[in-house]
């Protein structure tokens with residue numbers, strides 16, 4: 001512990017806040033009173049955040065306030081619980097130190113509320129992802145769940161925690177919560193069977209009766225009225241104005257779902273809660289021999305069903321005690337008092353283990369998926385000091401726990417502070433304070449502490465009683481200056497007997513796992529409750545010592561939960577025993593700030609030209625130069641062996657302010673230098689890239705050119721050589737000349753080779769190469785034609801195909817042919833309006849017949865005598881030629897192509913067409929005499945669509961007529 005203390009340097013700038021406002025205890029109380037009346041519930045006293053319970057809602061916890069406190073230096077804003085949470089969170093992330101926040105105070109002072117606010121702050125400050133939200137939900141939902149089973153209404157607090165809780169929240173390296181773990185301490189299980197007037201049992205009992213569905217109530221064989229149950233009605237205050245049991249039950253159900261309790265587990269859990277209520281209603285009467293008998297067996301029957309155990313076994317266990325002597329089991333009947341004690345012991349045992357089981361389940365749901373290294377933030381919310389008219393074993397443990405925490409606080413603040421001055425060689429007048437170590441020793445010392453004596457008394461053979469225990473205490477501790485009270489011993493044998501006999505064979509899945517057979521049959525004596533508690537407290541102290549602590553001290557302004565009453569006497573008492581005054585005195589007499597020389601120099605060296613940017617000598621020397629340069633007076637500071645001590649906050653604030661200003665100058669300078677550097681670097685990079693690109697490109701282009709030239713020359717050589725050898729072997733004599741001539745021609749050809757089909761260039765070839773030239777020209781033209789054809793679009797291709805057909809039919813035969821060449825052939829000569837009307841009137845009929853209109857135009861139809869002329873719309877499909885009326889598009893004629901026997905037109909430029917039709921099949925009205933302005937087009941379409949090119953003839957007028 002000592003070593004740990006030396007390593008700590010937890011006192012930072014924040015320690016200064018408001019220290020100078022307090023001169024004596026009266027000033028502290030006055031200040032707290034003044035702030036309380038102004039609704040300012042938080043104050044700093046040294047490093048401690050003091051919170052005075054306002055007992056009414058104040059709007060100081062909303063999202064806006066969370067944002068205000070996020071990432072802001074501690075001393076820059078008014079005191080707040082979020083400031084403590086933020087400082088701890090930032091220290092955890094920035095300095096990579098695990099943290100813990102210790103919240104203490106009397107029952108009802110506001111500890112649980114404070115710990116919830118901290119949890120909300122941590123949840124709201126970290127980033128949002130699905131995984132993180134899942135963890136946050138579970139962390140937050142663990143509160144209503146554990147409060148339902150572990151909190152109760154007491155006379156001091158309507159929602160008093162009746163168990164101790166230490167929660168570790170685990171954060172990943174990005175500062176997001178990724179898991180958690182809860183340690184629970186000693187539940188006040190005596191409350192299950194007894195509570196004082198004005199108080200209640202644990203909330204869950206009332207919530208279940210009030211909020212469960214009628215189906216669940218009848219399944220658990222319960223009645224909705226709490227007054228019906230002995231364990232719930234003793235305090236005569238089953239309803240509490242500030243609580244809404246019905247709504248809270250829904251919250252509990254939601255929390256169970258969020259924390260992964262499945263349906264079966266939830267059913268088992270409520271069955272146990274109900275079974276405790278039924279157990280409490282068991283009554284006993286004594287027979288003539290003083291032996292206990294159950295008066296009404298119906299609750300036993302229900303109990304056996306709910307717990308899943310045999311009714312007979314349960315009955316026997318409730319009325320007898322099993323004793324093991326020399327390996328043999330013997331039953332000894334109980335008297336009425338013993339039977340009632342056994343009943344209550346069973347109820348307490350079941351509930352206590354149920355609570356621990358719930359904590360384990362919550363922990364399972366908070367377990368991280370990935371086991372990466374994480375930082376921890378611990379929150380300790382433990383029951384506060386309490387003294388009742390009659391105090392039980394639980395009050396003893398609760399107060400012992402608080403003494404231990406006070407001891408830790410003293411060790412970490414007062415003692416360590418004074419020891420540090422001595423260690424550093426700073427002249428120092430020690431400040432007196434009450435060290436409660438003597439109280440802790442009275443409870444836990446060996447071999448003569450209260451716990452050791454209690455253990456001996458509980459575990460020794462024979463019949464320990466309250467009196468024998470009290471005698472032992474007085475005998476051993478009589479002379480101790482703080483020994484004033486005593487506790488009662490319990491009848492362990494009866495308690496153990498009923499738990500072993502009744503619970504070893506249950507089938508309820510929760511009791512089955514809470515009372516493992518191995519434990520109940522085990523021969524080894526388990527540790528007593530007090531030793532277990534002592535051990536768990538020692539472990540807790542170790543956990544807290546390994547972390548950087550922050551302190552929140554909660555104060556109750558009055559005993560009546562009243563929002564406008566500040567009872568100075570009560571507050572003074574709390575300020576005193578919480579050690580706040582001593583803390584203040586030590587702080588005021590001592591130095592508000594201390595830092596190792598290296599750390600101080602590193603932070604503030606920029607404020608002095610001699611230490612900036614580096615000081616090469618020892619850090620202490622550098623700091624001396626620095627404080628002289630900053631004009632610190634002799635009273636302002638002391639130089640210790642390894643640290644600088646500054647007495648007054650204002651001195652450091654001034655230095656810090658100067659540093660903040662300097663930081664801005666330095667930031668501008670750094671920015672300037674950096675920008676210049678970055679630009680130069682960018683420019684250099686761009687330049688070298690451009691040069692590299694250029695050279696690459698040049699090399700590439702040159703290589704390609706060379707390769708191309710080489711290839712051309714090679715091809716030429718090959719061609720010429722092959723050709724010459726094949727064609728003109730007789731020219732061997734004049735080889736060089738021939739070679740030159742060929743080379744010359746081919747070189748010219750290379751430069752003049754035609755680029756398109758219309759390009760008529762071709763160099764004249766020498767006699768020697770005339771044949772070659774013709775071959776090459778042909779080859780070249782073919783290539784160009786091929787290229788041209790490939791480049792033709794589908795539409796143009798179809799146009800040309802039609803023109804080719806038209807040419808074959810009419811070129812040189814019909815006068816109007818040359819004119820038709822200039823015009824493009826189209827699919828319809830109708831305007832858009834006509835086309836759309838045709839679509840609506842006629843198209844569907846054509847479609848029904850699986851035909852598609854390929855060509856449409858307007859024609860004039862003459863009767864066979866040539867007198868009557870009518871405008872018609874002519875349509876061509878794959879199978880028929882249709883004639884429609886031009887106004888309403890009614891069908892006038894329909895000629896299948898296969899019935900056409902001839903299609904005639906004259907050589908002249910007229911637009912007459914005669915279609916002869918075989919009418920034997922009676923589908924059409926006979927031959928057609930038509931006139932059109934687009935004769936060539938219409939006939940060409942007929943040739944293509946109707947595949948009737950063989951029928952089309954251009955005839956002389958005589959034939960025509």
Ligand SMILES: Nc1ncnc2c1ncn2[C@@H]1O[C@H](COP(=O)(O)OP(=O)(O)OP(=O)(O)O)[C@@H](O)[C@H]1O
Pocket residue numbers: 053054055056057058105106107108109110111112113114157158159160161162382383384554
């Ligand atoms: N910051 C707050 N603002 C408003 N009311 C508060 C605040 N803190 C506490 N209270 C009120 O005081 C009551 C008691 O607070 P809380 O349960 O936190 O006390 P506690 O110190 O945890 O007590 P115990 O030790 O009995 O569990 C709360 O139910 C609430 O009504």
